[in-house]
Amino acid sequence: MWVKCMNQTNVLPRLPALQNGRCSLSRVAPHVPVLLLLVPALLVVFVLFVYPLGYSLVYAFRDEKLGVWGLMNFRQAWLLYAKDIFLTLGVSLASSFLIGFFAVAIAGYLSLGENRRAVAILKWLYRWPLFIPVVVVGQMMRTFLARNGLMNNALMALGVIEPLQAVSFLDWRGMIFTFVWKQLPFATLLIAGAMAALDRSMLEAARNLGAGRLRVLCGIVVPQVLPTVLVSLILSFVSILSVLSVPMMLNAGSPTMITVDMAWRVASYSDYGVANALGLISWAMCAVAACFYLRHGVRERGLQ
Amino acid sequence: MMNACGRWPAIALRSLLLLLFAVVIFGPLLNLLLWTVAEAWYFPAKLPIHWGFSYWGRVFRPEAGAMLALGNSLWIAVLTVLVSTALAIPAGYALSRRSLPWRSVFLLVFLLPQAFPAIAVDLNIARIFYGLGLNGTVTGVVLVHTLQGLVFSVWIASAAFAGVHAEQVEAARNLGASPWRAFFTVSLPQASPGIIASAIFVFLISLDEFSGTFFVGAPDISTLPLQLYTAATEGNYQIASITALLLLLPSILFMLVVERFLRADVLAKIGT
Numbered sequence: 001m002w003v004k005c006m007n008q009t010n011v012l013p014r015l016p017a018l019q020n021g022r023c024s025l026s027r028v029a030p031h032v033p034v035l036l037l038l039v040p041a042l043l044v045v046f047v048l049f050v051y052p053l054g055y056s057l058v059y060a061f062r063d064e065k066l067g068v069w070g071l072m073n074f075r076q077a078w079l080l081y082a083k084d085i086f087l088t089l090g091v092s093l094a095s096s097f098l099i100g101f102f103a104v105a106i107a108g109y110l111s112l113g114e115n116r117r118a119v120a121i122l123k124w125l126y127r128w129p130l131f132i133p134v135v136v137v138g139q140m141m142r143t144f145l146a147r148n149g150l151m152n153n154a155l156m157a158l159g160v161i162e163p164l165q166a167v168s169f170l171d172w173r174g175m176i177f178t179f180v181w182k183q184l185p186f187a188t189l190l191i192a193g194a195m196a197a198l199d200r201s202m203l204e205a206a207r208n209l210g211a212g213r214l215r216v217l218c219g220i221v222v223p224q225v226l227p228t229v230l231v232s233l234i235l236s237f238v239s240i241l242s243v244l245s246v247p248m249m250l251n252a253g254s255p256t257m258i259t260v261d262m263a264w265r266v267a268s269y270s271d272y273g274v275a276n277a278l279g280l281i282s283w284a285m286c287a288v289a290a291c292f293y294l295r296h297g298v299r300e301r302g303l304q
Numbered sequence: 305m306m307n308a309c310g311r312w313p314a315i316a317l318r319s320l321l322l323l324l325f326a327v328v329i330f331g332p333l334l335n336l337l338l339w340t341v342a343e344a345w346y347f348p349a350k351l352p353i354h355w356g357f358s359y360w361g362r363v364f365r366p367e368a369g370a371m372l373a374l375g376n377s378l379w380i381a382v383l384t385v386l387v388s389t390a391l392a393i394p395a396g397y398a399l400s401r402r403s404l405p406w407r408s409v410f411l412l413v414f415l416l417p418q419a420f421p422a423i424a425v426d427l428n429i430a431r432i433f434y435g436l437g438l439n440g441t442v443t444g445v446v447l448v449h450t451l452q453g454l455v456f457s458v459w460i461a462s463a464a465f466a467g468v469h470a471e472q473v474e475a476a477r478n479l480g481a482s483p484w485r486a487f488f489t490v491s492l493p494q495a496s497p498g499i500i501a502s503a504i505f506v507f508l509i510s511l512d513e514f515s516g517t518f519f520v521g522a523p524d525i526s527t528l529p530l531q532l533y534t535a536a537t538e539g540n541y542q543i544a545s546i547t548a549l550l551l552l553l554p555s556i557l558f559m560l561v562v563e564r565f566l567r568a569d570v571l572a573k574i575g576t
Contacts, residue, residue: 028405037394038410041458044391048451049417052428059428118318125322128329131559132552133512135529139536139548140332143339150335153350154327181332242421245514245529249536259423263518266427279424286421 060276073277080274083255085281088241091172091257092285095179096237100229102180103187108217110188111195112203130185138249141178145169145250174250175257179240187232194228195221234289241282258282339545359542363550370547373531377551380442380527381510384449385503388457391450392502396461397491400468411462414455422452423515430519440524448516453506460505464498465491501565504558511554 028035063072078085106126113119129137144150145168152166169177198221206216222229247257258278265275339345340359342352363370399410417425429448430439438444468491476486514529522530528551535544 031403031405034398034401034404037398041391041395041454042410042413044447044451044454045413045417048429048447049425052425052432053420055428055432056424115318118322121322122325125326125329128333131556132333133508133529133555135512135514135532136336136548136552136555137332139532139544140336142536143541143545144332144335148346148349150331150338154331157350181328238419238421242423242515244423244518245533249533259421259515262423262427263515266430266519272427272431275427276424279421279427282421282424286419290419 056276056279059272060280063273073273074281077274077277077281081258081261081278084258084261085278087172087255088258088282089285091175091179092237092240095176095183095240096233098176098180099183099187099236100233102184103191103232104217104222104229106184106188107192107195108221110192111198111221112213112217114213126188127185129182130189132182134182134243135245135249137178137182138246141174141181141246142170142249145174145177170250172251172255175247178246178250179236179243182246183236183239187236190232190235191225191228194225198224230293234293237289238286241285336545336548339541340549342542345541360546363543363546368543369526370528370531370543370550373526373528374550376442376525377511377528380445380449380525381507383442383446384453384510385506387446388450388453388506389461389499389503391454392457392461393492393499395458396463396495396499397465397487399458399462400465402466411459414458417451418455426516426519429516433520439520440522442525445517445521445525445527448520449506449510449513452513452516453509456505456509457502460498460502461495464495464502467498468494497565501562504562504565508555508558511551 060073061069061071063070106122110119110123113122132140146152147166147168149169151169152161155161156163156166168174203216203220206220207213211219242259243257244259244263247260248263258281262275262278265271265278338352341355341357343354343356343358345352362368366372395414398404399407401407404410426448433439433444433447438447472494473486473490476490477483481489512529513527514533517525517527517530518533521527526534528547532544532547532551535547
């Protein structure tokens, strides 16, 4: 999954290259045998992704019981799940911003830290969640954040809370904690990569002129890696919106994330209409995030 | 430069933050491991009251279904790797040519399934598969997993073929080798470390896949993630934690070996 993120940053800024892809038929002809090699893989994407995607877009506007078209699925989704829609948006946004903040902090220390041992320890530490499957993370957090979990036990042992104050964190707080825990390494990996590619001489010049490390990070490093930070925020946002297992395991009761509601509509009521309407709402959230990124990208290029 | 006395608070703060980070990273993992060997653990006991391995026996009993789910998971992952590698080798070979028309469009097409939240697609795939009789079959689950892994296999294969030395292929052709022979004796062996790395990624994605299996496979096909979910919702911490550990081990093992197969120069070419 982390490779996915690295890939996406590579391809997204290349979108303008599409404009150079105009080809006349005579230029394409010699490539036909090679293009044929792509056919099986493209077929899989069309049959298993584009076709179901179209299906979902169409059936979001269809009431199959009455056999009519309209917005009734969205009305129903809003009536039943408005709370969940806001919770989903809130949890995804809050997690993405926390991921961005901590990723910049960790990547910043990795590139500006002066104590080599501390940098090495941090580098070794932060990657661990990358290797742990999402479902396993769900189970780990179910035990860790529960009322009798190690987190409460540690807080009680330190005297921060009394045993009577111990509560379960398996609600929106637990989901944010889990998403940040799991996604932070991807974002850090991306941002640290971008920071490593910066021109060191400018950073050293600023340090020599007496700027503190925090000031160098906020004033010089972060503005230069801002596009990567944005990409990692958006990638985190999209992946959080697609996770079904974590909210199902942490917090299947109400209010929960809309992925759980979609699964529930289908599994219990075979109600594909409302499920697809909720799907469309989650795509709309992603589309807004993507537009924000593209607009920012255009502005950046416009400045250059 | 600050004097030695002034640096102590900074050093203490740094150590404290690192320690806190280590606790946050390893705390959940430790809690899971503790539950795998806990016989009884009630609030407000800080550690298990009774320790033991009796739940391990319950997980590994044939009627518990965990072994069947493990077998299913491994079999589905192997099939997914075979299908996606068979698709990715020709596609990656084609995409490794920079002169290919609409190359960036094709690269983007393979990324699309990852750029949308997957649940709504998965539930419609399940609906379409239901009509085709593919629901609850291994074939159906393998197809869904293949879609999830395709961007990795295609993009990594493309980067791997782009790293093949063109002059060696040309030399083989000049010496009279057919295009097929040049491909199988020069290009493919040189690209194979990257292809093995992509196979490992696809294997892990398949092993971890939840939502597609949930809609397409369940209840006929149970994989380890579904088994873990069931155990977790039944509220049995021990069985769920032991199942989670079973799922965690291959991921850590494979991640340790994947670095040996993914060369830095290939890594840098992914998606470009």
